[in-house]
Structures are given as C-alpha cells and as structure tokens.
Amino acid sequence: MTRLYNDPAAFADEALEGFAAAHRRWVWPVPGGVVRATAKTPGQVAVVIGGGSGHYPAFSGLVGQGLAHGAAVGNVFASPSAQQIRTVARAAESGGGVLLLYGNYAGDVLHFGQAAERLNAEGIATRTFAVTDDLSSAAPDEAHKRRGIAGDLPVFKAAAAAAEQGLPLDEVARVAAYANARTRSFGIAFSGCTLPGADHPLFTVPEDRMAVGLGIHGEPGIGEAAVPTADEAAELLVSTLLKELPDGVTDPDGQRAAVILNGLGSVKYEELFVVYRRVARLLADAGVQTVDPEVGELVTSFDMAGISLTLTWLDAGLEALWTAPADAPAYRKGRMPEAVAAEEDEASYETGSGPEPYVASDDSRKAAATALDALSRIKETVDAHADELGRIDAVAGDGDHGIGMQRGSAAAYEAALHAQELGAGAHSLLTAAGDAWADRAGGTSGALWGIILRSIADVLGDTERPTPTTLAHGVRQASDSVRRTGGAEVGDKTMVDVLVPFAEALGQQVGEGAELTAAWAAAADVAEQAARDTARLVPRMGRARPHAEKSLGTPDAGAHSLALIVRAVHGALATCQ
C-alpha cells in the first residue's frame, strides 16, 4: 500500500517536485510536467510523452537525451489536462514540431487530442499517437482499442531515437506507429495497489490465484488461474505472445526482438530474474534472438504485484532505434554524446494569458451568480459523495472518479469565484470554471465536465438574460458535445446514459411551458432513474475498462455523479427564483 504521503490530493504534485529535485541534471520542472535540462537541437522533433502519476519511471523518468523531450504528468492514474500537455509541449519544442505519445486510455486520448488541436492552432505542428500493446484488452481485430502498458517504452524509444536522427515530424510519427504495430505485451497480476489515502487495494486476488491479463491502473485481469511457478508464468507469457505475431512475421524462428520483462511494483527483481531465466530459454528455443533485454520496473502501478512481458519484433531499422543511446533518469543505454546543459531561459514556457477584462451585462452577471452558487453546491455534493464515487468506480475502473471529481469541482468553483470578482458574466464564468475543471481533474471525466460547462457557457453568452429555453438548449449542446468527443452512446454505461435523457426531459418540460425549477426537478428525476438503470448495463470492452463485465449490477460512477450534480444544481436554481 502507499503509506508515505502528506495530503493525498497533493501527492502527484509533490512526487513530481521531489523527482525534479533529485534529477536536476536531466530535467527541469515546468507547469504540468518536466522537460529535458539539456540544450535543444533546433529543428528537432520534440517527443512529448505523458499520462497519470503512479507509473514511475513512466513518464517523467523517461525524459532525457535519446528519449522523450518532455513529459506531461497528471494526477494519480489520471491523464494530464490538455493545458498541462500544451505547456510541456511548448517548453519542449524547438521548431521541428511535436509528437505526443501516450497509452491508449480514454482520458489521455481526449486530453492529448485537445492539446494537439490547440498546439496546431497556435502554429506548432503536432501529431498524436496512442500505444496499444496490451493483448488482453481487446481482440486482434480490434487491436486499435487495446491499452498501452509496458510497450509504451519501446514505442517512445523508437520515436525519440528517430527524432534524434533528425527525421521530420511525419516520419517520427510513422516510426511510432510502426514500432507500436510490432509491439505486444501480456501480463499477470497477484494484487492491486492501494492509492495514497486509500485504506484498501483497488482489487484483490485470492492468495493462491492470479489475474490473467493486467492493467496498469490497478485493474484486475480478464480471467483468473492458480498461481503458477516462475517457469509456468514464463511459459504463459511467452506462449501468449508467440501466438499473435505482428503482420509480416510468420515464424518467430530467426526473428530478433526487444524484450521487456516488467515488474509492476512489488514483484521484486530476483523474482523477475527467475522468470526471465525461463523466458530467455523459451525464446531461444523458438529461435528468437533477444536484443538489449530489459528486466526491471519500467511501467509500474505503485506497489501492484504483477509482471508483464513485452516483445517488439525488430527489423534492422527498429533495432537501430532500440539500441541507440539514451540518458534519462530511469533509462540509460550506451554512450550519449556529451550533453550541454540548457540555458536557464531556454526552457521558457507560458502558462496562458493573464486575467481578461470581463465585459458583461448586469443580467448576465446575475446569471453568473446563480452559476457560482450551482458550482458551490456541486463541489459540496461531490465532496460528500467522493468516497462512494471512488468505490463504485473501483468495481470496473481505476477508482479515481471521486478524487478526480473533487479536484475538478473545487478548481471550477475557485476559478468561477475569481472570475466573478473580476466581473465576469455567465459565459466567462462558466468557461473559466470548465477550463479549470478539465485542467485540474484530468482524466476522462475531467475533460467531459470541461466540455459540459463550456457548452452551456457558449449558449448563455455574457449579455443576454438566460431563459429556461436557452439553458435547456445549452444542456442539449453539452449532451451532443460529450457524445461527439467521448465517442460513447446511450447503452455504453457512461455518463451519456444520464446526460442524453436528462437533456431530452429538460427540453421537453421547458418546451411544454413548465417553469425552470419544476422542469429541472422533473428532469433530475429522469436523470436519477437513468443513473440507477446503468447498473443493468455492461460497458464496452477496451481502453480503460477491459474487465467491464464485472460492473454488472453496479451503476456507472460517471452517470451517478452526473445525477447527483443535476440534483445539486436544482437547489441553486430554486434559491435564485
């Protein structure tokens, strides 16, 4: 379990601060993450990686010459926000464009995608690529839905070495995709990790059993089996990987492969070596030549007990990239050319523009006051239900929904308060709140709540007095945006299962002439029923929830929190009238 922390909510920030303090020779801290402390090469593509905290050495430990140029580091097990990613990318880039690399999780896909949009709009050519090496998380014909686990490393390494060679952005992105296509991982787990401040692990496996297939966010596996001997574990991992060869490899015999035997946290080095002893023999028996094997902790999940095996099937080009030198805090290989420390101002970064002068009508400022009250009630409700949300989320997800919602709603309220003090109208206040929510909460739900608040903000404006019709229209816009951006539909066991019927009910009530609080109350009833109904659904496989079926009988955490929030907002609307 995680025992050493101060304020659990500050854990990720404090860990990053300590990491940077211990590794000044390699990295500089910037808001949202770290960038290389060595001098930039003008025109070189910047490879910026990232993801949640709790996976060290992923992601900050992989920043340095020959590896990543920067890492955006989110909260525990939560994606960094688009704003964090943008800040790190701007600090890392040196004129050659940016390749954003991350594991294929819904939150990361959302935030890195949004960051890329912004960076491209700002004139910094940016591409994204999500690693999908985990065999256990989707079938071969849906390989694009798979999660990224320890295969992150060879993909990052190949792309970074290609950038170091001076290849242009599109080529570096192509290398990442190619390395990913040649990389497969598979793992087993014995117990989950216990997050800072939590008093029980995210999942448990009976002592004599193991979970087959593992996630790196404390997700249990896709099946269960008896605890194997070390040799049996090696045989399971190797045989599974040899069963699904990448395109272009028909027979392992005579192939060369990069090998990573990764420990998740509390399976220790000697155990890994005992397993690797057999892995090496099995690969040799199959005719596979191992190249620069790595046996250790490369992508962890706190003190989770588990291991995974990764193979990257090499050709001459990939092998040169895999064996190229690198010098990062947690990954050093070969001899990098002598490093030159960057000038202090070279890693300059901007954290966004200062406070805008708000222009708003009194009507809109009055609506903004109601919005602020609603945000205050949202924060209170989320705080009161944070543990419950975490528990529900832990059934099928990574258990961070409560923490993420707390961070997001608190940040949104703070930002809204500040905006109100500066005279913001409803549009400006809700936009500031939405940006803050997404930035501080990270994760999928953070991004989606940012979208919800901004969608409503866009409809309300800073001038007109909002009517029930405009508010209902804003909620409908929010519903459409969340569906479009999140890619989920009704029945997928997400917040969409609540948002869509709620928006419809509100629109219908308002259309029939009901006054706002009555309409909202009726729609809130619909939302609560819809949230309860998600208990009978099974979410789609893939990405963050491969063990989705386990949640049958439990409502979706995001759906449940949305229903709670809808009810809380009703209080603000009622008070206002």
Next chain:
Amino acid sequence: MTRLYNDPAAFADEALEGFAAAHRRWVWPVPGGVVRATAKTPGQVAVVIGGGSGHYPAFSGLVGQGLAHGAAVGNVFASPSAQQIRTVARAAESGGGVLLLYGNYAGDVLHFGQAAERLNAEGIATRTFAVTDDLSSAAPDEAHKRRGIAGDLPVFKAAAAAAEQGLPLDEVARVAAYANARTRSFGIAFSGCTLPGADHPLFTVPEDRMAVGLGIHGEPGIGEAAVPTADEAAELLVSTLLKELPDGVTDPDGQRAAVILNGLGSVKYEELFVVYRRVARLLADAGVQTVDPEVGELVTSFDMAGISLTLTWLDAGLEALWTAPADAPAYRKGRMPEAVAAEEDEASYETGSGPEPYVASDDSRKAAATALDALSRIKETVDAHADELGRIDAVAGDGDHGIGMQRGSAAAYEAALHAQELGAGAHSLLTAAGDAWADRAGGTSGALWGIILRSIADVLGDTERPTPTTLAHGVRQASDSVRRTGGAEVGDKTMVDVLVPFAEALGQQVGEGAELTAAWAAAADVAEQAARDTARLVPRMGRARPHAEKSLGTPDAGAHSLALIVRAVHGALATCQ
C-alpha cells in the same frame, strides 16, 4: 510476498542465472557469482563485493566498469561461502590484488575472512572491509559493530573508483575505510518481506505503526512509532543523521554530501520522491549541498516496505570518487570510456581440484561408514525440523536457519557419500562433508558447521581406529575452533552455549570410562538442557541481531539445531556398536 519461484531452495541460483542472461553486456557468470564482462586492466585492484541474495541491485547489479569487478552471491539472505568468494575473486583479479567489501554481518565476516586467508595463502594479496553505516544497530562508541545497509553503495563506489584510478591495494582499502567512516544511514520500516516458499512475512508491524531503524534481512526495527506523513518521515531521517556527524565534521552548514534515499522494495518511487522533496529542503535548510543524489531501490529486501536515508559526508577526494563514471547493470553514471569486451577465456576460473585418490585404513573406512550414517541422520533430523528452526530464528534473526541447515546437511551428506564411494577414511569423508556444508549453506551457521566437521576430521585421521577418547577430543577441538572463529562465548545465546557444555560432558563421561553411546547419550541430555536454557538469554547486540532482546523466552535456533543433531548422531553410534 515472494510469489514467483520454482524450487525455493534453487531460488537464488535461478535468479542469478536470469540476471546474468539479461545482462551479458556487463557481467559473466562464474561459480558463486558474476564478474565484469569487460576486459581487465592489468595491475588494477579488483574490488569484489558480495552478500546474500534478496537485496538486488546489491550485489550483482553493481558489477561493471567504475564499480565492482565481481560479486559473490549467496543464498537468500545468507553469506556466500568462502569457496564462492574465492572463485569470484580469482576470476576478477588482474594482478593488483583483491579488496573484499561486504556489509558487517557475522556470516559475511566469517566467510569473506576465510576467503581472504585462502587467497593470501595462494599468493593473491587480499584485504577485507565490512561496511557499518546503520546508526540504529549499535551506539556510536560501538560503531564498528554496526550493520551495513544502503551505505554499502557509496563505500563500494569510492573504493572501486579509487581502484579505477590505479591506486594500490592498501590505498584502495584505506579509501573504503574512509568512505565508511564518513557514511551514515538510518531507516524506517512498515512491513517485512516474505521469502520464497514462506507463507508469512518475516515480521509485521501494525498497519498504523512503523518500525524505527531497519535491517535489510527482514529484521524489525529497534522501536515503534505511529506511521508518519511523508514530511515527518523525512524529518525523522534527516534529523537523526544530522545528530551524528562523522569525525572532522562539526557543523553540517557548508558541507557537501552524497545522498541516497533507498526504497527497500514495496515503498514505491513516487512515495520516495514525495519524501525526497522534504529531505532536499531540510538538507538545504541545514546548509548541506547534495551531490548526485540517488532516489530509488539500491539495496532492497525483497518486497519489504521501508526506506532508509544515507549521507556520505564528502571532501574533495571523496566527491571525485562519488561522481566518477560507472556503468553497471543497475547503476550508471556519467560517461565511461568505451568498454572493450573481455576475451572469453579471460574470465577463466578454477572450481578447485578434482577428486583426490583416497588412502585410508579399513578401520578408518569403518569409522567413515558410521560418520556417513550420522550425516544421513543429521540430514533427516534437520529436514524434519526445518520449519521449526526457521520460526525460532525469525524471532530475532532473519529466519533462514532452517533453510541454511537443510542446504548444508544435504550437501554434506552428498559429499560424504561421494567420498565413501572413492574409498575415503573418516578424516577425508568428514573434511569433504564440512567443506560442502560451508560452501552450500553459506551464512554463519554454515561456516561454523564446516569448522565442526573439519575439526573432528583432523583429530580422527584416515588411519587410526577412532576411540571414544579421540572422538571426545575431536568434539573439544570443534568447540574451541567455533569459539575462536565465531567470537562468541557462553552466555551470548549462540550454539556455543550448547557446544561447550556438550564437549565438556562428553569428555568427562569418556574420561570416567563410560562406553561411547552411554557417554554420548548423557552428553546429549546436557546439550538439550543447555539448548532450552538459551531461552532465558539475550544475545549480544550488533551485527545480525540488533533486535536481540526480542528473543528473550525463545531458545537460540543454532543452539537448538545443535542439540537435535547431537541426539541424531547418537542413533548412528548406537547402531554401529
């Protein structure tokens, strides 16, 4: 807990094999450990380190250019045997002599000392030095009794860098002693590790408590306190280390120090960084300039949950040695000059001479048959009581007594059987058995049992028919040798508490004319009573058993196993007559 293993007794050997397979670029396996795979520098002092398995990256992961030339690797938590150390040292040395470095534990001191004696006798100049950095294991006025924990690394590093500079053996040994004198560590623990094949941890601490002061063999601490926040943990560690400055340092302000924040296994990187954040600030507040801090897992104890902080107070000379480049599997720093791979035959080693042609009288061969029967019964008794011995040993020691005795007695029987097949007399058979016991069992008890069997062997010879008087004399010789070599006296709660009264009783009975089995039976009664009586003793502090007082009420495991063995041997003597 340790979950991935095959045969627990083969764990250490299999881990070493897998480690070597994964790190062929750095190390070559030799019997008993590993040596550098890079070409030797003729005339350079070879720094050979070592200790038990279970501490990775100590010790095998620290072999490579700029660090150790070789590592002797014992069984789990047990010293390598003198024979292992000798083999590794011979494979590592290149004409400049050998410095043997290890943590200050009784078993290591014995075996490395014996190895040094043999190497010196063979014409290889050899010095030894035991690291004593752990503040919690003895008071400042008995600092030479302290254990070695993560301070191993800076001492190894300084000595190895001095060797790399071409300093002569005595100078390199002086550097090691100086670095040790400037190095202090202190740690805290939350839970012990569970060894391969065991079903419970070596010690537990209540969930909301921590052990203050830690060992790296699963030993609990010297005190207990409430679990601290990360900042409080940092404050405890830093303030403890600042309280005991080394000679020549009167004020931390303005000093420079190497810093190691070490994780024992399942306290993970992010937690270490959160703690380091505060450590760095506290040291800065005290005016201490940190140099090349290391935050990670440097000396582990399987998945034990604990951390330790090490400071090495630098002067210009030590700083140059600490910051010098190194390239080992688990420790890389700076840029080593391009490595040249060693020629395959350069790491040649000898494993000892082949089977000797045994010359023995029929009388002595008959005595040898009785000795073989006795060794068979010893093995059976040890097997039957292995779990019990491990449990008793775990109260105050590292719980490996049962495993060590099993390995030792099995190896002794095998070697004796082989010797008998080749016609060995009592002397040759018992000598072979003693060597095998010490070599395979490792640890303190392995060394002492080797001495016991060889002492008896020396008295019996290969010609004369043993009489009760010669056997009693042999036992007396064994008793004297064990006291001399082990440094323990009656009352220290060791096997000496049984061996001395047993030898005296046997000598007295035989002297009074009792026939052998009756004399032995009476002496065995004395031994059993003496073993029980050790329950009221508290062993001396220091070295392997700093939490000695916890064993009050429990007999000593080594005393208990000796009494069991004495009784088993009686069966062989009775059958023979």
